[in-house]
Amino acid sequence: MNRFFAKNKGLLLVLFLGVSAYAHVTPMVVVTSRAEFIRYSLRRATHFFIREIDSHSEIFESRHLHTWHPRKSDIHLYVGRDTGQHLVGAVVFLRIPSRHGPVEIGVAYDTEGTILNAAVTQVGSEPLTFLTPMLSHGFIKQFDGDTYAAKFSTRKLAPKDKTPLTQYYARVIVAGMKWTGRIFRAEILDQSRSEIHP
Numbered sequence: 001m002n003r004f005f006a007k008n009k010g011l012l013l014v015l016f017l018g019v020s021a022y023a024h025v026t027p028m029v030v031v032t033s034r035a036e037f038i039r040y041s042l043r044r045a046t047h048f049f050i051r052e053i054d055s056h057s058e059i060f061e062s063r064h065l066h067t068w069h070p071r072k073s074d075i076h077l078y079v080g081r082d083t084g085q086h087l088v089g090a091v092v093f094l095r096i097p098s099r100h101g102p103v104e105i106g107v108a109y110d111t112e113g114t115i116l117n118a119a120v121t122q123v124g125s126e127p128l129t130f131l132t133p134m135l136s137h138g139f140i141k142q143f144d145g146d147t148y149a150a151k152f153s154t155r156k157l158a159p160k161d162k163t164p165l166t167q168y169y170a171r172v173i174v175a176g177m178k179w180t181g182r183i184f185r186a187e188i189l190d191q192s193r194s195e196i197h198p
Contacts, residue, residue: 026101026124034106034121038078038091041108041117045080045088051187053077058186070094070179077187087111090188092180093121098172100126105140105173107180113148113189118177130165137161140173148181148189 038048053059053075076093089111095104101124108116118140123131137158143150154170161170 026126028102028104028122029125029128030122031128032106032119032121034076034078034091034093037106037108037117037119037121038080041091041106042080042089044082046083047081047085049079049081051077051079051090053183053187058190059183068097068175070096070183075183077183079188089116090184092183094176094180094183095122096172096176096179098124098127098169100124100130103127103131103169103172103176105176105180107143107177107184109148109184109188113181113184115144115146115148115150118143120173127169130163130169134158134161134166134170139170140177143177148184150177150181152177152181 042048053072055072059070059075074095078091078093080088080090082088089109091106091108093104093106095102102122103120103124104122105118106121107118110116120131120135120140134157137160139157139161142156143152146152152174154167154174157167157170
C-alpha cells in the first residue's frame with residue numbers, strides 16, 4: 001500500500017488539488033425562506049402548487065445561445081390560486097452559480113408577467129459579503145413592477161457599490177432575472193394566458 005502511494009503521489013496530489021478546488025463551496029445562508037417569499041408575494045392566493053418543468057421545455061433548447069443555462073434542478077416553479085382556483089401568479093426560484101458559491105433568487109409574477117416581488121432568497125456565505133451592500137441599497141428591488149421581458153441591467157447599481165466584485169454579482173443577478181423571465185414566459189404565459197393547471 002505504501003509503495004502505491006510512493007509511486008503515485010504526484011497523481012494523488014493532482015486529484016487532491018482538483019477536489020479541493022471543486023469543493024470551494026460555501027454553506028448556503030437562507031435570507032428568506034421559499035414558503036415565506038411565496039406567501040408574501042402572492043397574498044391573494046390560498047392554494048399553492050409546485051409546477052413540474054418538462055425536461056423537453058424550450059427553456060433547455062436555447063442553451064447554445066447563452067454562456068450559462070439553468071439545469072432542471074436549478075429551477076423551482078410554484079403557482080398560486082385563489083379560492084375559485086383561478087391563477088393569481090407564479091414564483092420562480094432560480095439557483096445561479098458564481099465564482100464564490102451559488103446565489104438563489106426568487107421572482108414573483110402576476111398572471112400577465114409583471115414582477116410583484118424579487119429578492120435574493122439563498123446565497124453562499126462568501127458571496128453574501130459582496131451582495132449585502134447592494135441589496136441593502138435596493139438593487140434587486142428596482143425590478144419590482146417591470147415585466148418578464150424587461151431589459152434588466154446593472155445601470156441602477158449605486159455608485160458606492162461599484163466595486164469589481166459587486167459589479168460581478170450585479171451581473172449574476174441580472175442574468176438570473178432574464179432567465180426567470182424566460183422561464184415564466186415558457187412555462188406560464190405560453191401554456192395558457194388564463195387557466196393553468198399544474
